[in-house]
Amino acid sequence: MNNRQTDANTGLGEFKRRARQTGRFVTWWLLRGAVKPVLGVIVAKALQQSVKGRAMAPWLVLALVGLCSAFGPSKQDEEDYEDVPINKTWVLSPKVYESDVTLILNKLLLGYDNKLRPDIGVRPTVIETAVYVNSIGPVDPINMEYTIDIFFAQTWYDSRLKFNSSMKLLMLNSNMVGKIWIPDTFFRNSRKSDAHWITTPNRLLRLWSNGRVMYTLRLTINAECYLKLHNFPMDEHSCPLEFSSYGYPKNEIMYRWQRSSVEVADQRYWRLYQFAFVGLRNTTEVAHTQSGEYVIMTIFFDLSRRMGYFTIQTYIPCSMIVVLSWVSFWINKDAVPARTSLGITTVLTMTTLSTISRKSLPKVSYVTAMDLFVSVCFIFTFAALMEYGTLHYFTSNRTKKTKVSNAQHHKSTSLLNIRPGTSLLHMNHILPYHEEDDYMYECLDGHRSSSWSMERDGAEGDSVGCTAPLRMYRYHPAAITKHKTNGH
Template sequence: MLTKVLLILLGLSIILPSRSEGPHVESENGPSAHDDVYGPRPQAAEEKLLSEETKPTLSGPHSTLGKLPAATHILNSILNNYDHKLRPGIGEKPTVVTVELSVNTLGPISILDMEYTIDITFCQTWYDERLRYNGSFESFVLNGNMVSQLWIPDTFFRNSKRTQEHVITMPNQMVRIHKDGKVLYTIRMTIDAGCLLHMLKFPMDSHSCPLSFSSFSYPESEMIYKWEDFKLEINEKNSWKLFQFDFTGVTNITETVSTPTGDFMVMTLFFNVSRRFGFIAFQNYVPSSVTTMLSWVSFWIKKDSAPARTSLGITSVLTMTTLGTFSRKNFPRVSYITALDFYIAICFVFCFCALMEFAVLNFLTYNRTKPRASPKLRHPDIHARALMPPRASAHQHPDAFVCQIEDSDESDGEEGPSCPAQQSLSPGGIQNPGGCCKWCKKYVCVVPRCEGSIWQQGRLFIHIYRLDNYSRVVFPVTFFFFNVLYWLVCLNL
């Protein structure tokens, strides 16, 4: 028995010194192998596991993981008894919400639908005393998932038709809580808002497209909006989609709107734009003017060429009709005429008058009633003159008149009419009915060589066979003065 005990003691004395010498050797070899290397020293597997387990519990001024439990504790403490259904200061004072906008993209503006698209970042700031806390954190930034746990103003856009909130890759919302209770809520959205366009001066028109917002349920006695010194950021470097318009500035107003549910404070921004004139000029004004001037070519075509002049006149009228319809194709159905409509209508009148000028000339030339005369008197080489009866017979026949048939030396080589203007031979110069109409006898000379009576001297006589000559001057001059007056009025209004 004693020998067994001695053998056990001897074995223990051999094993224990060998185990105690192992760590000692590693500690001696450790510094010699890693003293010259910059970086963390290798650790044993058991020591590494222990360090990972104890690392989250460490706290220090430079340890971010050490502040995580503190931030969680603060959020839990302020949201523990927080009721997001009640506004701050309920029953005591109205909540003041400060608003700030950042315009990312403006446009396009739809003329046909009378609306425009705007992409904004909408910022609202208010104070909530229930969110005050003490700690080393100046503020907490929370993502959109925490918005439902806080009270948020129920702001809505009054003139919006469609509103889209951006949710890729996460909802574009942010909440920042400061230690003094200040809350900043930011959201990005795209709005299709209505814009009532007054097209009376189209295409020299300017518009102010509003963006109006207010609280949906809190009246002015409970919620007040105000601007942050009217701070509005406009990122014009972005690719704005105004196309036909130029951005000229922005204005704002604040008003109170009375509704059956109360008086609400309404904030409105006006984005001022003016139309670019180049596109409309080349699409409407230039074709209309050129078509009108093209209709005047018929004045230089002989009146015997009826098919050519008629085709040119009808083509001009139909072209103006097409241009008028095309200008209204992408246009709102307004009940008034615009400046462009008035211009096209006047051009249509000019083309129609050019066509009617030939119709009148053709009618008076070839369809006028002629007196009955012998065929011999109609020969172009014979100058026949109806002899005037004696003076006594003239008194007996007051309807007697002088009729002279002769060639026209001033009518481009064409034969003149067969009867001059009827002149009364009565002493009082009283004209008698018959033959040409009264206005024709008074003011219109129907032969190349026409001399009026004494009382007609000094009056304006129109030679119908020179109607084309008159039109070559009257139409261009009238159209020129119309354009001068039109552009002076439209550009100065």
């Protein structure tokens, strides 16, 4: 009896040794990726036969032990799976049933308190962040804000969510978001934020077996962007997007950028309109407040304004109005209505263009580059109008002075420029002054009634006096010549 037991033990030990060798061989063969499905079918068939026979042979137990040691996951395997893409995770994994996932989730959530952050009281929770920019725009310069559509991802480790399973990753929907702890991240310079809920909430939760959690959601944000418009419309801006924890200070939560943390989509479909996307950069800083020190993550989007719209709407029209105002210099100076109407029209047009150019800007108190250009154009058009007004004033004044001087000269040298009310005037030795006219006069005294006459220049009237009435004639050079020829 003892000999039989000794032989059985010896045979069992030999079989175990051979089973271990077989297990190593199977492991090597599995690495070659050739017979794993075949062995799985063989073992399953053997188990089925053993259950039916209500007995399990010792060699089957040893075979199962060898297969488990060969197929079981190792630490190295977990490290290898860490960065493997999701679509390759299940290549060599055994089939997992829905009941297994449900069992894992129920076990993880049993006694889980989602009000407490991971590793509370031990060390800060590190949140790795990444942003995928779907689109930017439009930019509103009047309200100084811009619209951005992003996919925002946060990754952290929660030791309470570790699980042992052949699955390395659980891809869960938005229903699990409210059951675990989520960082209280908010966007500091956001005026309005909208999460997308059609057709389902655009949120994603991924859970790794080592406790790694990734939470992703889609957001549309209207964020503040302070625009410095001194060089408008040749200005460039850096519009920030800031986010941080709302309630956890630096010693509770630490934010950190992932590798390739900010990526952008195809820019051809962005609605920037007046702006061109130049580039982006991300920074990390610490804000000191009364409630503590908070880590602030910032993304700067560099934008440059396009000048095409303003060249067509403002620069070219203003330049043409200035040139048009110079046309009045070629119009006759005596054409007062034409030159005046042209000058006033150009000034009013420049005023209208100045008002229109300001509608696309906020009411800032400083002068922009476009304001300076429009002001210079307005000065040119206004100066053209003032130039003609000044010219017309001095020209008219000089003409009046010339007429007055001529009248005074005639008053001192002529006694013939008289326009009497009747044809016969008794002057009483005095000939009153009057403006130039077309009349001549004849003295009707008894001595020289037929020989004395005065023409317009009054050359004879200075030396000859007439005490008799005067006879007035219409001045006509031909009549005077005839009169002198006939001796009358």
